[in-house]
Amino acid sequence: MSDNGRVSSPDPTTALRPRLPSPLQEIEDDRFARHGVRLLLKRDDLIHPQLIGNKWRKLVPNLSASAGRSLLTFGGAYSNHLRATAAAGRLLGLSTVGVVRGQELADRPLNPSLARCAADGMRLHFVDRSTYRHKTDPTTLAAVLRAADAEGAYVVPEGGSNALAVRGCRQLGTELRDRAEVVAVACGTGGTLAGLAAGLAPDQRALGIPVLKGGFLAEEIRRLQESAFGGRRGHWDLDDRFHFGGYARTTPGLDAFADDFETRHGLPVERLYVAKLLYGLVSLTEEGAFPRGTSLTAVITGSPLPP
Numbered sequence: 521m522s523d524n525g526r527v528s529s530p531d532p533t534t535a536l537r538p539r540l541p542s543p544l545q546e547i548e549d550d551r552f553a554r555h556g557v558r559l560l561l562k563r564d565d566l567i568h569p570q571l572i573g574n575k576w577r578k579l580v581p582n583l584s585a586s587a588g589r590s591l592l593t594f595g596g597a598y599s600n601h602l603r604a605t606a607a608a609g610r611l612l613g614l615s616t617v618g619v620v621r622g623q624e625l626a627d628r629p630l631n632p633s634l635a636r637c638a639a640d641g642m643r644l645h646f647v648d649r650s651t652y653r654h655k656t657d658p659t660t661l662a663a664v665l666r667a668a669d670a671e672g673a674y675v676v677p678e679g680g681s682n683a684l685a686v687r688g689c690r691q692l693g694t695e696l697r698d699r700a701e702v703v704a705v706a707c708g709t710g711g712t713l714a715g716l717a718a719g720l721a722p723d724q725r726a727l728g729i730p731v732l733k734g735g736f737l738a739e740e741i742r743r744l745q746e747s748a749f750g751g752r753r754g755h756w757d758l759d760d761r762f763h764f765g766g767y768a769r770t771t772p773g774l775d776a777f778a779d780d781f782e783t784r785h786g787l788p789v790e791r792l793y794v795a796k797l798l799y800g801l802v803s804l805t806e807e808g809a810f811p812r813g814t815s816l817t818a819v820i821t822g823s824p825l826p827p
Contacts, residue, residue, distance in 0.1 A: 532583040532612060538567050538576055541695040544817070547785050555805050556812030560700060561787070562819045564692070565794075570611070573821035574705075574712040575604035577692060578685035579676070583608060585684055586674035590615040592665065593676040594655055597625055598633045598768045598792060600822055601679050601708075606642035616642045617670045619655070623648040632825055643668075681711025686718070686748035692819065693719020693726070693754070700817040702727055702810060704801055706793035707758070708767070710737050712821065714744040717754030726756040729800040731793055733763045762800035768792055774799060790822040 543563045552559040564573035571579060578601075583591075591614055595602035602618045609616035618637055626646040630638060638644060645668040647655075654660040656677070665671045676682070693716045696703050703720060704727040707713050717726035730737050738758055745753050764774050770791050778795040782788060789795050801818055810816055 532580050532608070535612060536568055536571060536576070536580065536608070538571075538580075540567060540691075542567050542573075544696075544699060549784065551802050552805050552816070555808070555810070556814070557805050557810050558700075558815045559801075560815065560817045562692075562696060562703070562817050565790075565820045565823045570607040571604045572600070572823055574689060574692070574819075575601060575680065575822075577688045577715070578680035578711055579604055579608055581684035581688040582674070582676050582680065582682070583612065583614075586614070588614070589672065589674040590617065590670065591676055592617040592619065592668065592670045592673035593680070594619045594621070594652070594678040596621045596767065597631055599679075600633075600792070602637050602642065603633060603640075603825075605676065605680075606637040606640035609642065610640040616640075617668050617673060618642045618644050619652070619664060619668065620644055620646045621649060621652040622646060636825065645670075677709075679709030679711060681709040681714075681744060683744070683748040685711045686715040686744050689715025690719040692716045693724075695719075696817060697721045697724070700815040701725065702814060703817045703819065704729060704797060705819040706731050706797040706821060707737055707741075708732065708793065710741040711744055712819070713756060713758075714741045714748065714753075716819070717756035718745065718749055720754050722755075724755070726754060728756060728758045729762050729797045730758055730760045731763050731796050732767045733760070733765070735760060759800060759804065762796050762803070764796060770795070777802075787820070788824050790824050793822050794820055 545561045547559055549559055567576045593605050606616050623646050689712045698721055702725050705712055707728040707730045713728040764771050774795055777799050778789040
């Protein structure tokens with residue numbers, strides 16, 4: 521480590537050895553076929569075994585910008601982003617700090633997601649929910665950095681969504697140019713959709729399925745595109761009916777749907793994002809939302825957490 525707290529770190533773009541472009545897989549599913557809709561899966565879950573899907577696309581630009589500094593980022597108790605950041609730190613030899621929403625969790629056994637973060641070397645710092653809500657306020661952020669003993673760290677926002685990440689996700693749209701009329705993705709913080717839409721051709725549409733409730737995401741995506749590109753890019757919209765109660769919430773019906781999809785197609789279905797996306801697309805197809813002859817691509821952004 522040098523005097524400024526940085527370490528010599530390999531170029532993450534090459535060191536992490538991604539599989540790009542990710543495969544595009546057509547599947548036969550009668551729930552789409554009987555409505556004349558062709559379903560394709562963009563298998564971003566196969567980009568990297570530990571930096572799954574959009575996490576690779578969003579993290580790598582930030583890893584490059586960190587230039588070997590330790591990383592500090594934010595997430596809830598089931599955050600895929602925290603797990604990906606921890607894995608990247610282990611693979612690249614970088615120290616990582618995860619600021620976790622919920623001070624009450626500090627005295628409880630770690631759930632499998634946070635346990636995986638800790639096993640990958642991430643130092644977990646729990647904060648109360650009020651502090652977490654104000655984490656982007658400069659004064660609050662400075663206090664969190666001090667309390668976590670991470671004042672020199674490179675800060676990655678919750679979900680990894682910033683201008684660098686959005687520009688990284690533009691490549692996803694570029695890979696799908698002219699491959700489908702509609703490209704759909706599950707949305708948490710909105711960064712993937714913001715970049716995807718910017719990379720698609722002018723006659724393509726990006727559809728976001730939010731996995732959080734609250735109706736705030738459209739404004740956040742506009743803000744991210746403004747930050748990354750100077751203004752709105754591409755054709756995109758949201759359907760916020762399929763969050764199933766909010767982030768990390770599922771229902772028996774959603775679990776049954778995911779189990780059935782796995783049985784039909786041999787694809788392990790991640791529950792927090794991918795199951796809600798696929799359920800939403802089946803529902804929209806049955807509602808007649810896509811004209812006959814539509815090619816519809818679902819971006820598979822994650823895979824289930826290993827036991």
